[in-house]
């Protein structure tokens with residue numbers, strides 16, 4: 001039997017005060033929102049921040065029509081599996097956030113950028129709003145620039161996304177209720193803070209030393225969201241990137257000749273250890289913030305171990321082919337070639353059946369892998385505390401099994 005949804009926590013006085021101040025500067029005419037009971041799940045909406053793992057179209061819209069040709073996710077075979085067209089998602093199909101929305105009985109979460117613009121269908125954000133931008137870092141673009149690391153994709157880092165969110169929040173008639181009844185997804189974010197410096201040739205030890213600053217930034221953003229009224233916040237950690245074709249290819253180069261590999265999975269040890277290090281610091285920070293805000297539910301989503309489980313026993317998950325090679329790529333030992341990327345090159349074709357692969361394009365996952373991750377989270381496994389102690393999905397999600 002599924003336990004019922006837990007009742008909403010009462011609003012702590014400090015947050016209530018913050019909202020009294022906030023409400024006095026809202027624009028009542030702009031919203032026709034009314035209170036109603038949740039449709040099927042425990043939340044009325046989803047608010048999302050992050051990078052390409054959660055971007056449902058923001059980078060595509062930010063890029064504008066002039067540069068769309070330069071964006072992989074604007075081109076087939078991106079989107080081929082579920083949407084049958086490119087949507088700006090960096091996958092063949094749906095992402096974790098899409099599966100979470102479906103399970104809550106909510107529409108897929110629309111991108112914030114261009115919202116209300118009739119060119120993009122002028123969609124409503126009543127049931128969710130997504131600020132995640134592919135390529136985004138947790139740390140400010142300027143901060144990374146000072147280290148010689150340039151983000152060529154976007155400068156809409158986490159801080160920029162939070163600023164957009166605040167601008168959005170004041171347009172609501174009752175931002176407090178919107179926040180209270182929302183599931184807030186904070187991430188995954190921070191992965192690019194390691195990926196970019198590595199790409200710019202920063203040494204592994206130096207990259208690792210960025211972890212405390214990255215995690216601190218995520219922690220202070222979390223506190224800011226709580227001050228704004230967030231009640232349930234899911235914070236995913238980083239993936240075992242040492243298993244990803246893009247990183248395996250990088251490790252194959254002369255610079256990393258001394259890399260060692262895990263004999264059970266074939267993944268690069270030091271890259272996976274980098275993610276483990278980040279995730280340990282992140283969990284400590286989440287525990288610290290949770291201690292300061294006992295009435296808020298902060299949930300850690302262990303993307304690392306949820307995904308590693310597939311690498312350890314792929315057949316159990318029906319992953320028949322591409323353990324360590326990309327479905328869509330330009331050849332080479334891991335079917336990943338930086339000069340011949342999925343979406344750009346005729347040589348980089350999609351595989352016949354993406355559902356047999358974990359990696360879509362060498363850096364992002366296939367829809368089927370994202371679905372496994374969503375199942376792990378929704379079933380409560382690989383979440384701390386168990387997500388299904390806060391909200392149970394089992395009654396709505398037929399066909400989802402727990403693992």
Ligand SMILES: *[C@@H]1O[C@H](CO)[C@@H](O)[C@H](O)[C@H]1NC(C)=O
Nearest residue numbers: 062141142154155156157160
């Ligand atoms: C981010 O980039 C956009 C477009 O390249 C630019 O207009 C904007 O000023 C930049 N913002 C910051 C904070 O640098």
Ligand SMILES: *[C@@H]1O[C@H](CO)[C@@H](O)[C@H](O)[C@H]1NC(C)=O
Nearest residue numbers: 203204205256258259260270
């Ligand atoms: C590889 O060698 C470099 C020095 O050449 C060293 O800094 C690095 O820590 C080594 N990495 C591993 C995984 O042993």
Ligand SMILES: *[C@@H]1O[C@H](CO)[C@@H](O)[C@H](O)[C@H]1NC(C)=O
Nearest residue numbers: 330331332337338339340347
């Ligand atoms: C990567 O792609 C480029 C351009 O198509 C090609 O010249 C190069 O040989 C490829 N490298 C590998 C290792 O396949």
